[in-house]
Amino acid sequence: MALFNYTDEEILGKVVAVDTASVILIVNNVDVLRKMQVNRLVALRSSRAGQHLIGMINKIIRKSIDIVDEIENNETPALMTENNSVKITLIGTFFDRLLVNENVFRRTLETVPEIDACCFPIEGERLTTFMRAISFQSGTEVQSLSLGNYTLDEEATAYLDANKFFQKHAVIVGSTGSGKSWTTARLLEQISELPNSNAILFDLHGEYTPLSGDGIKHFKIAGPNDLGTAATIENGILFFPYWLLSYEDMMSMLVDRSDQNAPNQSMVLSRTVIDAKKSFLEAKGETDILTNFTIDSPVPYSLDAVLTEVKRLDSEMVPGARAGTEKQGDFHGKLSRFIARLENKISDKRLAFIMNPPTEVNDMEWLNKLVNLLLSGRDNQDDKKGGVKIIDFSEVPSDILPLVVGRIASLVFSVQQWTEKKDRHPVALLCDEAHLYIPNDGNPSGLTGSSQRYFERIAKEGRKYGVGLVVISQRPSEVNKTILSQCNNFVALRLSNAEDQNVIKRLLPDNLGGFTELLPVLDTGEALVVGDSSLLPSRIRIAEPNNKPNSGTIDFWDEWKNCPKDNVLAKAVKSWRMQSTVE
Numbered sequence: 001m002a003l004f005n006y007t008d009e010e011i012l013g014k015v016v017a018v019d020t021a022s023v024i025l026i027v028n029n030v031d032v033l034r035k036m037q038v039n040r041l042v043a044l045r046s047s048r049a050g051q052h053l054i055g056m057i058n059k060i061i062r063k064s065i066d067i068v069d070e071i072e073n074n075e076t077p078a079l080m081t082e083n084n085s086v087k088i089t090l091i092g093t094f095f096d097r098l099l100v101n102e103n104v105f106r107r108t109l110e111t112v113p114e115i116d117a118c119c120f121p122i123e124g125e126r127l128t129t130f131m132r133a134i135s136f137q138s139g140t141e142v143q144s145l146s147l148g149n150y151t152l153d154e155e156a157t158a159y160l161d162a163n164k165f166f167q168k169h170a171v172i173v174g175s176t177g178s179g180k181s182w183t184t185a186r187l188l189e190q191i192s193e194l195p196n197s198n199a200i201l202f203d204l205h206g207e208y209t210p211l212s213g214d215g216i217k218h219f220k221i222a223g224p225n226d227l228g229t230a231a232t233i234e235n236g237i238l239f240f241p242y243w244l245l246s247y248e249d250m251m252s253m254l255v256d257r258s259d260q261n262a263p264n265q266s267m268v269l270s271r272t273v274i275d276a277k278k279s280f281l282e283a284k285g286e287t288d289i290l291t292n293f294t295i296d297s298p299v300p301y302s303l304d305a306v307l308t309e310v311k312r313l314d315s316e317m318v319p320g321a322r323a324g325t326e327k328q329g330d331f332h333g334k335l336s337r338f339i340a341r342l343e344n345k346i347s348d349k350r351l352a353f354i355m356n357p358p359t360e361v362n363d364m365e366w367l368n369k370l371v372n373l374l375l376s377g378r379d380n381q382d383d384k385k386g387g388v389k390i391i392d393f394s395e396v397p398s399d400i401l402p403l404v405v406g407r408i409a410s411l412v413f414s415v416q417q418w419t420e421k422k423d424r425h426p427v428a429l430l431c432d433e434a435h436l437y438i439p440n441d442g443n444p445s446g447l448t449g450s451s452q453r454y455f456e457r458i459a460k461e462g463r464k465y466g467v468g469l470v471v472i473s474q475r476p477s478e479v480n481k482t483i484l485s486q487c488n489n490f491v492a493l494r495l496s497n498a499e500d501q502n503v504i505k506r507l508l509p510d511n512l513g514g515f516t517e518l519l520p521v522l523d524t525g526e527a528l529v530v531g532d533s534s535l536l537p538s539r540i541r542i543a544e545p546n547n548k549p550n551s552g553t554i555d556f557w558d559e560w561k562n563c564p565k566d567n568v569l570a571k572a573v574k575s576w577r578m579q580s581t582v583e
């Protein structure tokens with residue numbers, strides 16, 4: 001039976017004005033008007049049989065008309081005392097039957113309602129049936145992604161088209177404590193249940209440690225405490241050797257661009273690094289690679305060899321014009337500051353995971369291991385575990401955080417790019433606290449600049465290579481605009497700041513802009529979900545994840561009532577000194 005078989009008593013009102021994607025109704029009955037609510041769904045009779053247009057109430061206006069005028073004109077005042085209008089945004093078409101399927105909803109508007117078309121409410125039983133019809137179109141429960149239930153109808157599960165969600169990039173935004181990390185955990189749990197899932201989460205605060213299960217694996221970027229221990233990639237400790245840095249990144253780290261010798265220094269850097277890579281490849285007998293590698297190829301080399309060579313050039317004397325005399329070499333004395341910087345970085349304990357990794361890391365095979373762990377789907381992992389990889393960055397110094405995150409993202413992208421199309425296994429990158437490493441900086445320089453470029457590239461071209469981004473941030477206004485504008489799916493939790501709300505508003509289609517007025521009044525864990533992946537722009541109550549992230553809000557008052565704990569501060573100070581959490 002057709003879902004929208006309304007009787008005339010149920011009419012809300014009639015259409016008086018039609019625009020491309022919105023209509024205005026006149027509602028004569030004040031009681032009906034009172035019951036109407038913004039953001040509720042309505043059905044409008046279409047000019048085609050078996051179709052209804054679905055709309056969302058956008059604005060309700062009650063307006064009285066000057067009665068005196070009307071009476072003088074001898075019209076019936078009872079009906080004309082009000083001119084109540086309701087603005088409705090059209091969001092799609094509902095077909096009683098489309099080919100072989102019954103009750104199908106599409107986001108298209110092939111027709112618009114005619115003037116005087118009747119409008120009916122979708123509520124109660126009908127709402128539930130309508131929501132179910134929508135849910136089941138997006139697939140059955142096992143195949144689809146579900147973040148939670150609709151606020152409009154708590155009985156109906158809201159399903160998202162998971163393919164579109166990751167293909168066309170997504171953003172999860174919301175003020176602090178609005179529920180982003182929980183939403184992310186919920187998302188990860190569902191990803192991890194798929195037999196060959198493949199996703200990487202950048203966890204900046206070590207919040208996601210409690211997430212567990214066969215589909216989830218944890219990694220940590222090595223901190224100062226992991227040096228000289230048995231920390232290996234097999235134990236989940238990741239080093240990030242200098243030879244994985246691009247030439248640009250090395251320059252940003254080691255060359256001061258305002259130094260008058262900067263051009264000499266960068267030239268020497270490039271030459272010595274290429275030579276050092278060459279020696280490494282020769283020693284390993286890698287003849288294939290030897291003929292084709294570039295300075296940016298991920299080939300290990302000896303940093304000591306580079307330092308020795310640079311020092312030699314800095315003090316080099318060459319034969320002078322006259323026999324028996326000597327003069328200073330081309331680079332004599334011009335590299336001293338560069339050497340100081342390089343030595344400084346090598347001895348900086350905070351950077352040891354880059355500049356001083358254990359010997360096993362500086363081996364060709366190590367990169368294969370790393371790529372296998374990070375980029376294999378769950379089924380391709382040796383232990384058949386861990387399609388979802390959570391990388392803990394909590395011990396990475398904040399000044400080089402953008403460099404490390406950006407470089408790992410670009411490593412993922414490069415490997416996908418160099419994988420043959422038919423063999424590519426899609427991977428999603430979930431970027432928590434994205435404003436920290438992909439900031440909205442119009443004129444980026446140095447380390448943040450290269451991170452931005454890597455992510456912009458992924459946002460623009462990732463779809464073709466099977467790399468999906470999920471950008472998670474408290475401050476959409478502080479996240480790189482180019483990247484946000486490439487995201488086609490929005491999960492917007494409560495946002496109280498007007499600037500942040502505007503960013504989201506601008507990214508939504510025009511006729512849905514009004515929807516964003518809900519942003520500041522959403523409950524914790526409630527989200528507006530809009531975009532390619534969701535059939536209806538909807539308000540969803542996100543279900544709790546099974547394992548909650550460690551982001552729990554601290555109850556000040558209750559804690560202040562409790563007994564003191566011993567030694568905690570001394571331990572904190574020690575951890576601070578060691579730059580690593582003391583157990």
Ligand SMILES: Nc1ncnc2c1ncn2[C@@H]1O[C@H](COP(=O)(O)OP(=O)(O)OP(=O)(O)O)[C@@H](O)[C@H]1O
Nearest residue numbers: 176177178179180181182474525542543551552553
């Ligand atoms: N779906 C939910 N249902 C019920 N409560 C929730 C939900 N999501 C979050 N909360 C509550 O809100 C708290 C904060 O959530 P969460 O850590 O996800 O916020 P956040 O947006 O990630 O904040 P921050 O930006 O500071 O990281 C949780 O500890 C939990 O108590």
Ligand SMILES: [Mg+2]
Nearest residue numbers: 180181182551
């Ligand atoms: Mg969080």
